[in-house]
Amino acid sequence: xxxxxxxxxDQGRERKQQLLDCAQTLFTARGYGATRVVDIxxxxxxxxxxxxxxxxxxxxxxxxxxxxxxxRLRRAQAEAIDPTADPLTRICQGAEASVRFMAAHASxxxxxxxxGVEGIVAGLLNEGRDVHTRDVAAQVVEAQxxxxxxxxxxxxxxxxxxxxxxxxxxxAHRSGRIDLPIDSVALFVGRWVRQALVPESSSRGILTTx
Amino acid sequence: xxxxxxxxxDQGRERKQQLLDCAQTLFTARGYGATRVVDIxxxxxxxxxxxxxxxxxxxxxxxxxxxxxxxRLRRAQAEAIDPTADPLTRICQGAEASVRFMAAHASxxxxxxxxGVEGIVAGLLNEGRDVHTRDVAAQVVEAQxxxxxxxxxxxxxxxxxxxxxxxxxxxAHRSGRIDLPIDSVALFVGRWVRQALVPESSSRGILTTx
DNA sequence: GCGGCGATTGACCGACGGGTCAAGGTGCTG
DNA sequence: CAGCACCTTGACCCGTCGGTCAATCGCCGC
Numbered sequence: 001x002x003x004x005x006x007x008x009x010d011q012g013r014e015r016k017q018q019l020l021d022c023a024q025t026l027f028t029a030r031g032y033g034a035t036r037v038v039d040i041x042x043x044x045x046x047x048x049x050x051x052x053x054x055x056x057x058x059x060x061x062x063x064x065x066x067x068x069x070x071x072r073l074r075r076a077q078a079e080a081i082d083p084t085a086d087p088l089t090r091i092c093q094g095a096e097a098s099v100r101f102m103a104a105h106a107s108x109x110x111x112x113x114x115x116g117v118e119g120i121v122a123g124l125l126n127e128g129r130d131v132h133t134r135d136v137a138a139q140v141v142e143a144q145x146x147x148x149x150x151x152x153x154x155x156x157x158x159x160x161x162x163x164x165x166x167x168x169x170x171x172a173h174r175s176g177r178i179d180l181p182i183d184s185v186a187l188f189v190g191r192w193v194r195q196a197l198v199p200e201s202s203s204r205g206i207l208t209t210x
Numbered sequence: 211x212x213x214x215x216x217x218x219x220d221q222g223r224e225r226k227q228q229l230l231d232c233a234q235t236l237f238t239a240r241g242y243g244a245t246r247v248v249d250i251x252x253x254x255x256x257x258x259x260x261x262x263x264x265x266x267x268x269x270x271x272x273x274x275x276x277x278x279x280x281x282r283l284r285r286a287q288a289e290a291i292d293p294t295a296d297p298l299t300r301i302c303q304g305a306e307a308s309v310r311f312m313a314a315h316a317s318x319x320x321x322x323x324x325x326g327v328e329g330i331v332a333g334l335l336n337e338g339r340d341v342h343t344r345d346v347a348a349q350v351v352e353a354q355x356x357x358x359x360x361x362x363x364x365x366x367x368x369x370x371x372x373x374x375x376x377x378x379x380x381x382a383h384r385s386g387r388i389d390l391p392i393d394s395v396a397l398f399v400g401r402w403v404r405q406a407l408v409p410e411s412s413s414r415g416i417l418t419t420x
Numbered sequence: 421g422c423g424g425c426g427a428t429t430g431a432c433c434g435a436c437g438g439g440t441c442a443a444g445g446t447g448c449t450g
Numbered sequence: 451c452a453g454c455a456c457c458t459t460g461a462c463c464c465g466t467c468g469g470t471c472a473a474t475c476g477c478c479g480c
Contacts, residue, residue: 001470006425007425009426009477011427012426036467037467037469038468046427046428048429048469050429051469052470053428126385130387133387154390154398156388157388157390160378160379160387160388161375161379164377164378165378168370168371168374168378169374177340177343177370178370180367195405196405211439216456217456218456219456219457222457247439248437248438256458257458257459257460258438258460259461260457260458261439262439263457267438268439
């Protein structure tokens with residue numbers, strides 16, 4: 001049975017990762033509910049009991065998967081953003097990077113959308129979005145201070161709009177409702193966001209990707 | 211057991227509606243998976259077996275609920291749109307109406323979001339969004355013809371952005387991440403959409419709600 | 421070679437809940 | 451009244467699956 005106070009050996013860590021990997025593959029292929037714990041174990045070539053040596057429940061494994069992907073997304077954003085650029089441009093760069101990242105991990109994000117949040121890790125997903133929104137909001141405030149964005153508009157609302165746009169187009173693209181190359185989609189999102197944020201055509205001369 | 215070829219009496223139709231209503235209440239309160247068929251029957255004060263007199267499966271009832279709400283949403287949009295207005299304004303009116311409608315039925319839409327699409331009526335939800343998107347796209351094309359919107363931009367993409375915005379802000383509002391009155395949110399969405407759609411500040415003088 | 425601990429096994433448990441069924445109304449029509 | 455179609459009941463069936471457990475293995479330090 002699972003306990004927190006346990007010292008994993010190298011082999012242990014490897015096995016755990018193996019289970020994580022197999023789970024992700026199966027989840028993305030069939031969905032959370034349709035994937036049995038025993039399926040994961042079979043895929044990893046171990047007995048079912050071993051699952052509960054590494055994870056207290058099936059949900060816990062799911063949560064680890066989500067957390068790990070979130071971390072990678074944030075890293076991808078950080079890499080894509082030029083810290084010396086103006087805040088508006090940084091927002092667009094972040095948005096574009098997110099679209100690209102989500103496209104690169106389309107199957108995982110598609111799976112995420114289809115996980116019923118009924119009780120399962122309720123809030124875990126929202127929490128991630130909230131953090132992201134606050135980040136963008138901070139940059140919106142900066143941009144407002146520089147009068148790149150209308151200072152009368154609510155920063156949190158605008159930030160929410162940005163991440164909503166990213167989420168939506170990523171979804172639309174991966175579900176095949178948009179069959180443009182991912183670069184076009186990313187650029188379109190950059191344009192849409194910039195256009196929605198700036199009060200009038202004050203963006204002349206500033207390009208998202210120079 | 212359920213069969214299609216059955217003639218419902220008045221009492222029958224009433225009973226069926228009663229089950230539908232109880233189901234909706236319970237689904238919105240606890241979620242789809244957490245609501246047992248027997249709970250619905252208890253709430254309606256009938257025996258479990260009767261459920262299968264009116265519905266072949268639990269999923270079927272769910273599908274009916276979704277279809278019915280979709281119909282009402284479309285009616286609400288149709289009512290809010292001034293057919294004599296220009297297409298850009300009509301789009302904004304439709305968007306605002308949708309936000310208001312979703313807020314008025316917040317608990318139902320919140321529930322919808324949390325239904326895992328794992329197999330269940332997969333596509334039923336997307337189908338609804340697609341229809342809506344095509345409607346908006348048609349109006350975008352109109353607006354492009356009138357040069358209210360940049361004709362070089364992909365109409366389907368823009369339309370997708372509009373409904374994405376509506377969906378996102380409705381979600382953000384009902385989940386408490388935006389604690390503005392619904393009117394403010396609706397108006398903000400109208401502004402955001404218009405801003406994102408028009409190429410430059412060519413919207414001067416046109417107000418969504420005069 | 422012994423004790424201890426991590427790692428591994430797979431049979432087993434137990435509840436849960438969707439769906440079935442045979443029986444029994446009730447009310448209309450012929 | 452007979453026959454038929456709609457309606458209602460609740461005990462029962464039964465597959466499914468997360469989670470448990472006692473037993474065993476293998477490695478390492480003493």
